[in-house]
Amino acid sequence: MELYGIEAETWVGISLLVAFEIVGILHVLHALMNVRTSQGTIAWVISLVAMPFLAIPLYWLLGRTRFSVNVGGRRKNDERLAELAESMHQGLLKLEVEIPEDDAFERAARMLGGLPFTRGNHLELLIDGDETFERIFTAIRDSKSYILVNFFIVKNDTLGMSFQQALIDRARAGVKVYFLFDEIGSHKLPRRFLKELKDAGVQCHSFGINRFWWSRFQVNFRNHRKVVVSDGKIAFIGGLNVGDEYLGRDRKFGPWRDTHLAMRGPVVEAVQLVFLQDWYWAANHVPDLHWANQAEPEDQIAAIIPTGPADPGDSWQLIVAEAANSSRRRLWIASPYFVPDEGVLTALQTAAIRGVDVRILLPERADHLLVWLSAFSYYEQSIPFGIRLFRYHRGFLHQKVMLIDDRLAAVGTANLDNRSFRLNFEITAFSTDGKFVGEVAAMLEQDFAYAKEAKVEDFTNRAFLFRAACRAARLFAPIQ
Numbered sequence: 469m470e471l472y473g474i475e476a477e478t479w480v481g482i483s484l485l486v487a488f489e490i491v492g493i494l495h496v497l498h499a500l501m502n503v504r505t506s507q508g509t510i511a512w513v514i515s516l517v518a519m520p521f522l523a524i525p526l527y528w529l530l531g532r533t534r535f536s537v538n539v540g541g542r543r544k545n546d547e548r549l550a551e552l553a554e555s556m557h558q559g560l561l562k563l564e565v566e567i568p569e570d571d572a573f574e575r576a577a578r579m580l581g582g583l584p585f586t587r588g589n590h591l592e593l594l595i596d597g598d599e600t601f602e603r604i605f606t607a608i609r610d611s612k613s614y615i616l617v618n619f620f621i622v623k624n625d626t627l628g629m630s631f632q633q634a635l636i637d638r639a640r641a642g643v644k645v646y647f648l649f650d651e652i653g654s655h656k657l658p659r660r661f662l663k664e665l666k667d668a669g670v671q672c673h674s675f676g677i678n679r680f681w682w683s684r685f686q687v688n689f690r691n692h693r694k695v696v697v698s699d700g701k702i703a704f705i706g707g708l709n710v711g712d713e714y715l716g717r718d719r720k721f722g723p724w725r726d727t728h729l730a731m732r733g734p735v736v737e738a739v740q741l742v743f744l745q746d747w748y749w750a751a752n753h754v755p756d757l758h759w760a761n762q763a764e765p766e767d768q769i770a771a772i773i774p775t776g777p778a779d780p781g782d783s784w785q786l787i788v789a790e791a792a793n794s795s796r797r798r799l800w801i802a803s804p805y806f807v808p809d810e811g812v813l814t815a816l817q818t819a820a821i822r823g824v825d826v827r828i829l830l831p832e833r834a835d836h837l838l839v840w841l842s843a844f845s846y847y848e849q850s851i852p853f854g855i856r857l858f859r860y861h862r863g864f865l866h867q868k869v870m871l872i873d874d875r876l877a878a879v880g881t882a883n884l885d886n887r888s889f890r891l892n893f894e895i896t897a898f899s900t901d902g903k904f905v906g907e908v909a910a911m912l913e914q915d916f917a918y919a920k921e922a923k924v925e926d927f928t929n930r931a932f933l934f935r936a937a938c939r940a941a942r943l944f945a946p947i948q
Contacts, residue, residue, distance in 0.1 A: 492520030549754050552744065556737050556759055560584050565769050573794040573872065577898055580783040581773030583741075588763025589733030589770045591897070591904050593879070593911060597715040600708050600728040601627065607698040608634045614644040614757065616697040616743045618675075620653040620690065620881075621709035624661050626717070631710050632661060636668040645669070646755055648747055650691045651676020653709075673750040675893075689777050692881050692892035694728075695743050700758030703731045703739040705772075705895050706879055707867045716863065721833060723863030725915065727802075729879045729897055733764040738772035742895055768901035775882065776893035784882050784896075785889035789815040791872050798825035800871040800912050804864075806830050806843040806857070807885040807945045813849060820854030827856045828884070829915055831865040839885060841941035844934075847927040858919035865915070868896075869908060876900050877908035886945050 495516045499509055515523035564584040578584060594600040608615055615638060622628055639645045647665060649657065651674040662672050675691040696704040706728030708714045716724040731739070740757055748754055775783035788808075792799055792815035799819055806828055808816065820826040828850075834840030850857060870878040880896025882888040899905065927935065 489517075489520055492516040492523065495520075495523075549744070549748055552754065552757075552759070553741060556741050560586055560734055560737060573790050573876065574898075574900070576790045576794075577771065577773050577787055580779070580781075580786055581771065581775070583738045583772050583774070585769055585771040585898070585900070586734040587767050587769050589731060589735050589768045589899075590764035590766040591768050591770055591899055591901065592730040593904075593907050594704075594706065594728040594730055595911065596726055597708055597724060600704070600706065600726070601631075601715070603730055604696050604704055605630075605634055607696065607702050607704070608638060611638055611643050611698040613699045614646065614755070615699075616646050616648075616695065616740065616747075616757075618648040618691065618693050618695040618743055618746060619710050620650045620692045620694060621711055622649050622654045622657055622661075623709075623711035624656070624658055625712045627712050627715055628657075628661070628710050632665060635665060635670055639665075639669040644755070645671065646743075646747060647672045648675055648691070648743070648750060650674070652690055653692070671751070673747070675746060675750045688891055690887070690892045691746060692888070693742070693746070693774075693895045694881055695739060695895065697736065697740055697743060700736060700740060700761065701732060703736040705729055705731075705739065705881065705897060707881060713864075714866075721835065721864040725860060725863050725865045725867060727867040727869050727879055727911070731770070731897065733768075733770075734761050735770045735772050735897065737761050739895070742772065742774045746893065768899060768904055770897055770899040770901070770904075773878075773880075773896045773898055774894070775888075775896070777891055778893075782890050784894055785809060785812055787896075788812050788870075788884065788889075791870060792816050792819040792824075792826070795819050795824045795826075795872050797873045798827070798871065799873075800825075800827045800829070800869075800909075801884060802829040802865065802867045802869040802912060802915065803884040804831050804835065804866045804868075805839045805883045805885040806846060807839055807942070808846065809886060809889060809945075812884070812889070813846070816850070816855050817853040825856070826854065827858060827916070829858045829860055829865065829912070829919060832859040832861040832920075833864050835864060835866075838941045838944055841938045842945055844927045844930075845938040845942040847922065847924050851922065851924045857922040858916055859922055860915060860919045862918040867915075869912065871905070871908055871912060874902075874905060874909070877905045879908070 496513050499513060499516065560583065565587050574585060594603055615635065617635065635645050635647060647670050665672050694705060694709060707726045708728050712718060713721055714724050714726065716722065737759055744754065744757065773787065775787070789812050816826055830843060847857065868880050868882055876898060878896050878898045880894060882894035882896055888894055
């Protein structure tokens with residue numbers, strides 16, 4: 469059958485192309501109103517207009533930059549959650565430390581994180597996997613009431629099975645165990661692993677794409693937090709996931725350099741609130757937790773700063789930029805990834821020009837090829853401005869640590885990349901305690917001793933194909 473001399477199949481093809489273009493233009497309007505960065509907006513607009521048949525499904529999967537929490541059918545416990553949050557806030561405010569008027573960074577962190585700096589805490593640095601998991605396993609064994617667990621990656625290997633057994637043992641002993649994991653990060657975790665936990669009484673939920681049908685289109689968001697809380701008395705956060713490589717047992721990476729933090733005192737309540745909100749999103753359930761926390765004699769000042777794509781703005785990006793802007797003597801940052809956006813890069817450049825000792829400690833080895841390659845492309849925009857980049861060569865460096873002058877130190881889960889800036893749910897502990905800041909400084913000085921300072925020529929003198937690969941990898945920074 470023909471119409472105006474054109475076969476029906478051709479009309480069908482033309483109609484489909486027109487339909488895709490119309491739908492693509494509608495998506496362009498959505499991108500214009502919702503994508504947070506101009507670079508991302510331009511990329512999506514061009515793709516949606518030029519090749520809508522490919523760009524539309526990708527936009528649904530990767531284009532969203534705001535995490536939707538306003539989903540129907542799960543608000544029956546909102547009132548209970550709000551009451552707990554308000555009660556916890558009021559309790560922390562009684563121990564809140566007054567922030568000096570001239571301390572812009574603390575004020576910014578307090579506003580962005582929504583949780584106060586409190587005194588009465590005890591902070592303990594845990595360096596590398598053996599020390600960290602020894603303390604975590606001890607806390608799990610000593611638990612009497614409940615255990616809260618949230619990890620980005622949990623593996624079904626030797627450490628993973630030991631961790632699983634520790635949770636099973638406590639659940640069978642009558643302890644309530646709440647196990648939350650990221651479905652993307654832990655995609656290799658077998659169903660058998662989870663079934664054995666559930667059969668023992670462990671409550672398991674994934675923070676991922678299968679909780680609600682509409683959340684299948686939020687796969688670009690990850691819960692990157694690593695949290696363990698025992699009985700509301702001791703909390704752990706930091707860079708370590710549950711897997712053998714985090715103990716340095718992987719031949720590919722060798723020794724694994726990471727940092728975790730054990731905490732007691734009021735900050736444990738703040739960690740619990742962050743977990744509670746994540747758990748509620750995933751499980752639509754508000755567990756009963758202990759909120760009465762005693763002040764520790766060490767009386768260290770600290771705050772928990774959660775950040776993520778549900779925030780009104782890009783909180784972690786703003787915190788890093790303000791750290792650079794407020795630093796006066798030094799800004800040391802350890803991160804496995806260095807893919808800063810323009811705002812953070814400008815802040816780091818400005819700090820270095822101002823005379824601040826800006827150092828970024830990165831791994832020599834790669835775990836994710838694209839982000840490793842991308843970091844090289846920033847050499848020419850960093851080193852000539854005075855930003856000092858160091859490559860750690862004693863194994864793989866995975867810690868997420870920040871030191872601002874001699875007045876503040878941070879340990880957490882957030883990296884220097886777009887995922888942590890905009891797409892991942894992260895958690896970081898900040899402290900102005902002089903003793904703790906000194907311990908972090910000494911630890912980083914030791915790490916820098918095992919690193920080699922990078923030069924611009926380490927990039928510019930490489931083969932053309934390598935430099936081209938680095939430039940190409942950088943194009944994918946928004947979704948790395």
